[in-house]
Amino acid sequence: MEPAVTDPQAVTRLARRLEPLHSMIYFAPEVGSELAELGITHPRAQYFAQRSAAMGAVGPGVVAATYFNFNPALIARFVPGIWSAASPADVLNARMRAVDGALRRLLGDAVSSRECERASVLARRATEACRPEDRVLYAAHADLPWPDEPHLVLWHAATLLREYRGDGHLHALLGAGLPGLEALILHVSTGRGFLPEFAQASRGWSAEQWGEASAGLRSRGLVDASGSITDEGTALRESIEAETSRLSSAPSASLGADAAELGELAGGLTRTILAAGAFPDGVFATGSERATAAR
Structure with a gap:
């Protein structure tokens, strides 16, 4: 059972301050x-x-279940075929080499800074409180060996x-009765996440599928006719976030009081990679969570 949270925000x-340090790899x-x-x-x-x-x-069913908001038909075009090209172990090794190169490029001198090293210590300590039960993607990555260098430990x-x-977010979405595509559309309807065009194309949904799911959200009063989120939709999203x-x-x-220090350190490093162009234009809406993550 998770400990009580005095400040969910x-x-x-x-x-949000830590997440871009991971997702820059995509x-x-x-x-x-x-x-x-x-x-x-x-x-x-x-x-x-x-x-x-x-x-x-793994096969396409496992990937679709854990990714949640991708069209399963899109996943099946590539999975399990990718494993005939390279083994998972080779992919993981290649990914870590890419992480090393990307962070050295994006962080510059900060890659070997005291701030990066301290953030890596605190972030690793935070992971010690994670439990694997019913957390499939977390548990799979938690089985991997820890790297040695601080910037890789932080990543x-x-x-x-x-x-x-x-x-955990998937559990909250399912509890709120939102399947993957509807959850994706409700997210972009806020104007703070992925641009709708990028979200639809990158997740493999057709215009017809997107329209049908949007109609379902409208019927529930969660988005309006223009596709913008309503007050009811905002309240639902806030409850899901909470x-x-x-x-x-956990x-x-x-971390206790050290959580604030980790947030400050991660925010500074995130500002650095954002300034270095970690995320391309045409992906996130103005005022997106990526742009505000370091604040």
């Missing part, structure tokens, strides 16, 4: 180059390979914390 804020050219050398060349195949490799040579810890929270933080509060609670 602080839990969310820490997660946009880093280094990972594309590394996986292409293994024979995995399609950008979507590269994404599915690098994120699911910790689970082993791995941010990955564990991100997947731990993500697994439940996600409750389910994912790492922050375990």
Whole structure:
């Protein structure tokens, strides 16, 4: 059972400051180059390979279940075929090499700074409070060995914390009666996350599927005719966020007062990678969570 959370917003804020330090890898050219050398060349195949490799040579059903908001038909185009090109172990090694190169490029001198080293210590300590029960993506990554260098320790810890929270978020979404596509549309309707066009295309949904799910959200009063989130939708999202933080509060609670220090350190490092262009234009809406994560 998760410990009590005195400030759920602080839990969310820490997660948002750490998350870009992990997710920059999905946009880093280094990972594309590394996986292409293994024979995995399609950008979507590269994404599915690098994120699911910790689970082993799983099939499309497992990937769809753990990713939640991707069209299963899109996943099935690439999984399990990716494993005929490269083994999960080779993919994981390639990914870590890419993480090393990307963080050295994006952080510059900060990659070997005291701040990065201290953040790595605190973030790793936070992961010690995570429990694996019913947290599939977290548990798979938690089985991987820890790297040695501080910037890689920080990335791995941010990955564990991100997947731990993500697994809990799926529980909250399902509890609120939101399947994957509806959850994705409600997220973009806020104007603070993925741009709708990018979300629909990258997750593999057709215009018809997107329209049908949008109609379902309108019928529940969660979005309006223009596709913008309503007051009811905002209230639902806030309740989901609060439940996600409750389910994912153990790492922050375990740090106590040091959680604030980790947030400050992660915020500074996130500002550095954002300034270095870690995320391309045309992906996130103005005022998105990526842009505000370091605040």
